[in-house]
Each structure stands twice: as structure tokens, then as C-alpha cells.
Amino acid sequence: xxxxxxxxxxxxxxxxxxxxxxxxxxxxxxxxxxxxxxTLVSRIMGLxxxxxxxARLGASQTIAAxxxxxxxxxxxxxxxxxxEGAFAAAFVPGYxxxxxxxxxxxxxxxxxxxxxxxxxxxxxxxxxxQLAMPWLMYLINPGFADDPxxxxxxVILTQITMPYLPCMAIAALFSGVLNAHGRFIISGFYxxxxxxxxxxxxIPQKDPIQAAYAASWGVIVAGIGQAxxxxxxxxxxxxxxxxxxxxxxxxMKAMIRLAVPAAIANSATQINIFISGxxxxxxxxxxxxxxxxxxxxxxxxxxxxxAIGVALLPRLSAALQKDDHGDAQTAMDQGLVWALALxxxxxxxxMAMPFYLIDGFFTRAEFVRADAVATxxxxxxxxxxxxxxxxxxxxxxxxxxxxxxxxxxxxxxxxVGVNIALGVALFYTVGFWGIAAATSIAxxxxxxxxxxxxxRRGVYRPSATALFKIGRVAAASLILGGxxxxxxxxxxxxxxxxxxxxxxxxxxxxxxxSAVGLGLYPVLLFAxxxxxxxEAKALLRRRKxxxxxxxxxx
Numbered sequence: 140x141x142x143x144x145x146x147x148x149x150x151x152x153x154x155x156x157x158x159x160x161x162x163x164x165x166x167x168x169x170x171x172x173x174x175x176x177x178t179l180v181s182r183i184m185g186l187x188x189x190x191x192x193x194a195r196l197g198a199s200q201t202i203a204a205x206x207x208x209x210x211x212x213x214x215x216x217x218x219x220x221x222x223e224g225a226f227a228a229a230f231v232p233g234y235x236x237x238x239x240x241x242x243x244x245x246x247x248x249x250x251x252x253x254x255x256x257x258x259x260x261x262x263x264x265x266x267x268x269q270l271a272m273p274w275l276m277y278l279i280n281p282g283f284a285d286d287p288x289x290x291x292x293x294v295i296l297t298q299i300t301m302p303y304l305p306c307m308a309i310a311a312l313f314s315g316v317l318n319a320h321g322r323f324i325i326s327g328f329y330x331x332x333x334x335x336x337x338x339x340x341x342i343p344q345k346d347p348i349q350a351a352y353a354a355s356w357g358v359i360v361a362g363i364g365q366a367x368x369x370x371x372x373x374x375x376x377x378x379x380x381x382x383x384x385x386x387x388x389x390x391m392k393a394m395i396r397l398a399v400p401a402a403i404a405n406s407a408t409q410i411n412i413f414i415s416g417x418x419x420x421x422x423x424x425x426x427x428x429x430x431x432x433x434x435x436x437x438x439x440x441x442x443x444x445x446a447i448g449v450a451l452l453p454r455l456s457a458a459l460q461k462d463d464h465g466d467a468q469t470a471m472d473q474g475l476v477w478a479l480a481l482x483x484x485x486x487x488x489x490m491a492m493p494f495y496l497i498d499g500f501f502t503r504a505e506f507v508r509a510d511a512v513a514t515x516x517x518x519x520x521x522x523x524x525x526x527x528x529x530x531x532x533x534x535x536x537x538x539x540x541x542x543x544x545x546x547x548x549x550x551x552x553x554x555v556g557v558n559i560a561l562g563v564a565l566f567y568t569v570g571f572w573g574i575a576a577a578t579s580i581a582x583x584x585x586x587x588x589x590x591x592x593x594x595r596r597g598v599y600r601p602s603a604t605a606l607f608k609i610g611r612v613a614a615a616s617l618i619l620g621g622x623x624x625x626x627x628x629x630x631x632x633x634x635x636x637x638x639x640x641x642x643x644x645x646x647x648x649x650x651x652x653s654a655v656g657l658g659l660y661p662v663l664l665f666a667x668x669x670x671x672x673x674e675a676k677a678l679l680r681r682r683k684x685x686x687x688x689x690x691x692x693x
Contacts, residue, residue: 177327182438184334189434190501191341193427195350197505202289203347204427204505205420209280210296210355212430216413217264218307229398231315232539233390238319246319247379253394254312255385261305269298282420292351299355306362313369316378325372332368333361347505400544410555415574418566425571428514431501432575436521439485439529472605474533480612480670482529484660487620489522492627492652499649516572524579527586534589537599546592554585612669619660626652 196204230253238246268275272294276283279297283290314326340357344350373380387395419425489496494515502511538547558581565573593599601609626633633651634644664670 177324177331181328181330181334184331184338186434186500188334188337188341189431191338192350192354193431193501193506194504195341195344196347197427197507197510202286202292203351205280205283205424206289206292206296207351207354208426208430209276209283209293209416209420210300210351211358212413212416212426213268213279213297214300214303214307214358216410217261217304229394229544230312231319232542233394233397234315235319243377243379247381249390250312250316250378250380251383252386252388252391254309254380255383256387256391256394257308257312258305259385261308265301265304269301272298272301279417280420280426281417282422292348296351296355299352300358303358303362306359306366309366310362310369313366313373313378313380316373316380317369317376320376320378322372322376325369329365329368332364333358336361336364397542397544400548410551410558414555414559415562415578418562418574419571422571424510424513427506428510428517428571429574431497431514432517432521435496435518436489436525436528439482439525468599468602471533471537471599472602475530475601476605476608476612476670478529478533479526479609480664482526483612483616484619484656484664486522486525487616488623488653488656489525490519491620491623492649493518493522495627495630495645495649495652499645502645513571517575520572520575520579524575524582527579527582530586531582531589534586534593537593538589541598547589550585550588550592553588554581557581557584608669611667612664615660615663615667615669618663619656622659623652623656626655 192207193204196207230250234246234250234253237249276290276294276297280290280293283293310329314329317326336357337354340353340360341350344353415429416426419429494512497514497518498508498511501514502508535547538544558577561577561580562574565577569576630648630652634648637647637651638644665672
């Protein structure tokens with residue numbers, strides 16, 4: 140913890156935030172609910188996208204699927220580490236402080252310099268990766284070397300998709316500007332553009348190879364659209380960010396010093412997944428199985444962890460700037476309870492019916508039952524890691540808001556080391572599902588390290604009330620998981636009348652069972668006292684003293 144992070148500056152005292160254009164969210168959970176609702180739309184569209192792509196490209200039966208998912212995974216690795224995770228951790232607190240203490244014009248100048256810096260860096264990285272891709276592919280997917288056609292296709296498709304990285308870096312900056320102004324709608328909506336474009340370009344394709352090419356070009360078109368939408372939204376929110384030449388000002392050097400450790404800190408889960416992909420290249424179809432499992436287990440991570448994390452970081456930064464440790468404690472407690480209230484039941488469902496989910500949603504055309512069985516095994520072991528993946532998003536802001544990016548970086552390096560050792564060991568002993576188990580174990584180790592460190596420093600310890608509620612949430616989730624296990628065992632009783640009605644039994648059955656689980660869990664949660672209906676309404680309601688959302692909320 141640095142002194143600057145714990146003591147308010149004179150500028151802060153002399154220029155109260157209330158008179159600036161800093162938009163305070165209408166409560167942490169309210170802001171998260173806006174973001175999560177739009178992320179849900181994006182994830183549903185993403186599920187539809189993957190349903191179409193897996194049906195067109197298959198999994199273990201064609202070379203197109205493994206090559207395409209490699210092309211999608213490589214730029215996404217850098218996007219999640221640099222363009223979104225590290226950049227947000229370094230940029231958003233600095234921009235928020237300038238907006239509150241020095242006004243809009245100075246914040247815009249800071250953002251313009253940051254835009255030039257991140258755009259130049261990501262364009263240079265993109266070009267370097269495109270030129271080196273034939274050699275990088277031996278590192279990314281060494282198993283592809285045994286299949287020259289798959290190797291060549293993976294190289295070409297990844298070269299096509301790499302420009303998605305600078306597009307996302309630009310979108311991430313403008314999204315950070317929007318979040319600092321308390322505008323979360325566009326930040327939650329813009330990922331949907333990728334799903335819409337991909338569906339539009341892939342649906343007309345019949346040949347797997349042509350579908351893979353179309354999907355890869357669609358990634359670039361979508362990236363440009365996403366960056367343009369976020370730029371438009373930032374201008375509507377009041378940000379006037381000009382294009383300037385990159386220059387390493389003292390402020391940019393300070394941002395880079397924060398961003399590099401933050402990149403490593405944010406990269407643990409992503410690097411672990413990437414390392415898993417290297418092992419996956421040795422098994423035909425395993426990259427596709429992992430991507431399909433990723434689609435389902437990343438859903439709660441996006442809806443809960445990212446949504447609360449996006450709203451939590453600006454609020455913690457503002458609370459610490461005002462030296463309001465009570466509000467910081469309340470924000471962390473709320474974030475922790477709600478993160479587990481939504482991620483624990485998700486984990487229970489993923490572990491209770493992994494094959495049923497995959498078979499019901501994905502098994503069709505080129506994606507066969509054997510693919511669903513293998514994907515279900517991966518999903519089960521990713522499932523018990525879901526709460527850890529979400530908690531990382533909640534605990535990291537407690538460090539980042541205090542401008543401490545080095546401690547999470549150290550924990551992430553340990554996590555990566557554990558994942559490499561366990562992943563290799565389990566892959567060659569228990570089989571391919573050991574990859575998922577190693578990733579989940581590594582995530583839990585990082586969570587424990589962060590939790591212990593925050594408590595030892597006196598920065599954050601969950602209140603007794605928060606711990607009480609977490610226990611009740613866990614009990615409700617266990618009951619839900621048990622009921623789902625029983626329901627899946629007797630699923631034939633559910634599917635028989637559906638089939639008799641002439642409807643697709645497994646597809647409608649999994650949808651009905653999921654809907655029942657979604658409806659049952661709030662009843663269990665309220666009954667056990669994890670959260671009361673009054674608390675849910677209060678958390679979604681605007682806090683007293685917060686400004687009303689602007690009429691032109693984007």
C-alpha cells in the first residue's frame with residue numbers, strides 16, 4: 140500500500156468530487172446489474188454463435204475447428220491480459236482521480252496520451268506476431284506440426300484475426316472512460332457486436348474451411364465496430380479525447396509501471412488456459428472441447444466477476460481518495476457476498492449436469508456425442524473452479540485501487556507455475572481432463588493468497604455478517620446441486636412427454652431443467668437467509684446521496 144493511495148491529496152480536498160463530472164454509480168450492485176444484464180445478452184448471443192460454429196466446423200472430425208479456435212484464442216489472450224485487464228487496472232483509477240480532482244479537460248488530455256500509447260503498443264505487437272506467426276505456431280500448438288494442412292490453416296487464420304487486438308485496446312480505453320462517468324450500458328453491450336457479425340458471416344457457409352475463413356474475417360469487422368461504438372459512447376458522455384502522437388510523459392511512464400505488473404496479475408487465468416491449449420494441440424478436437432466448456436463456465440465469470448469488478452474498482456478508488464474506509468469495506472462485503480451468491484449455484488449446476496448441458500446445447504451435425512462426453516468431463520472440473528475465477532475479479536480491485544499491482548503479479552506468477560506443473564503431470568497421468576483440474580486448482584491457490592494477504596495487512600476482512608451470509612449461500616447452492624443431480628438421473632421422465640409432443644427432447648429438456656433451477660435457487664437463497672428480498676431491493680436501489688442517473692445514460 141503506497142502513501143499516495145491511502146492519503147487524500149490537497150487537490151482532492153480543495154476540489155470536491157461533487158462538483159466534477161465524475162458520475163457516481165447508483166450503488167455497486169445497481170451498476171453491476173446494468174453491466175451484467177447486458178453481458179447476459181452478449182453471452183446468450185455468444186452461445187448462439189458457438190452453436191452455429193461448432194455445427195459448421197465440428198470438433199475432432201475436421202481440421203477447420205482446431206485451426207479457427209487457435210486463431211480466436213491467440214488475440215483474445217492478449218486482449219484479456221493487456222487491452223482489458225492490465226490497461227483497465229492502470230488507466231481507470233488514474234482517469235477517475237483526474238476527473239474528480241482536476242476536471243474534464245485534464246482527464247481528457249490524460250486519456251488522449253493513454254490512447255496513443257496503448258494503440259501504438261498493440262499495433263506494434265500485432266504486426267510482430269503476424270510476421271512471426273509461422274514460428275509462433277510451433278510454440279502455440281506444437282501438436283499441429285504433425286498435420287501440415289491444419290498447421291498452415293491455423294497460421295493464416297491467426298494472422299487474419301490479430302488486428303482484433305488493437306481494436307480491443309481502443310475499445311477498452313473508451314469503455315474505461317464510460318465507466319468512470321458511471322455509464323455501463325455500452326461497456327456491457329459492445330461485445331454483442333462480435334456475436335452478431337459472426338452469426339451473419341458463418342450461417343450462410345456450408346464448407347467447414349470456408350466457414351473458418353469467414354469467421355476469422357468477421358472478427359476484424361466486429362473489432363472495428365466495437366471500437367467505433369465505444370468511441371461514440373465516450374463522446375456522448377462528455378469525453379473529448381483527441382488523437383495525439385505517442386509520447387512517454389511522466390504520467391504515461393507511471394501508467395506503464397502500473398500496467399506491467401497488472402498485466403501479469405490479470406494474466407494468471409488466461410495464461411493457464413493458454414498453456415492448457417498447448418497441451419490440447421496434441422489431441423484432435425481438444426481445443427474445441429475446451430472452447431465449448433469455456434463458453435459455459437465463463438458465463439458466471441463474466442456476469443458476476445467482471446460486472447462487479449468493473450463497478451467495484453471505480454467505487455473503491457473514489458472511497459480511498461476520500462479516505463472513506465467504511466464505504467470501501469461495505470463495497471467489498473457487497474461484492475463478495477453477491478459474487479458467491481451467484482457463482483456458487485452456477486458451480487453446483489455445472490458439476491451436477493455437465494454432459495447433459497453440452498449434449499442438449501451442442502450435439503448436432505459435425506459435433507458428435509463423443510465430443511459432448513469429452514467436453515462434459517472438462518466442464519465438471521472447470522465448474523468447481525468457477526467461484527475462484529469470480530473471486531479473483533473481486534479481490535484484485537482491493538489491490539489495484541491502492542495502486543498495488545505488484546502483489547497480485549507475484550501471486551499470479553505462482554499460479555502459473557502451479558498450473559504448468561500440475562497441468563503437465565495430470566495430462567500425462569489421468570488424461571485430458573487434468574488440464575481443467577489444474578486450472579481450477581491454480582485459481583483457488585491465487586484466491587487464498589490474496590485473501591490471506593488482505594487480512595494480514597488489515598486492508599480487508601469480511602465482516603461477521605458477510606461470512607454468515609456466505610455460509611447460507613453455500614447451503615442453498617448445495618441443495619440446488621443435489622436436486623439437479625437427481626433430476627438429471629431421472630431425465631427420461633422429463634423428456635418422454637416432450638418427445639411425445641413432437642419436440643426435440645434433449646434440447647427442450649435441458650432448457651426446462653435450467654429454467655427450473657434458475658427459478659428454484661432464489662427461493663432457496665431467501666429461505667436459507669443468504670440474501671433477503673428486502674436486501675436485494677435495497678442493493679439495487681440508488682443509494683442516498685448518489686446522483687440520479689443522467690437522462691441520456693448510454
